[in-house]
Amino acid sequence: AAEIFGGGINAFSRYENGKTKPSLALVKLFKLLDRHPDLLNEVRTA
Numbered sequence: 001a002a003e004i005f006g007g008g009i010n011a012f013s014r015y016e017n018g019k020t021k022p023s024l025a026l027v028k029l030f031k032l033l034d035r036h037p038d039l040l041n042e043v044r045t046a
Helices: 011-017 024-035 037-045
Strands: none
Touching: 024 037
């Protein structure tokens, strides 16, 4: 995830551990990608 979205290696582990909350924009993006996984390729190439 960090490779695609940036934020560094530890960014997503901080979210998973509850140390940091992801931004609302990131939460919305993940929800969108969960509903439409075909869009992930567009995110990768952006």
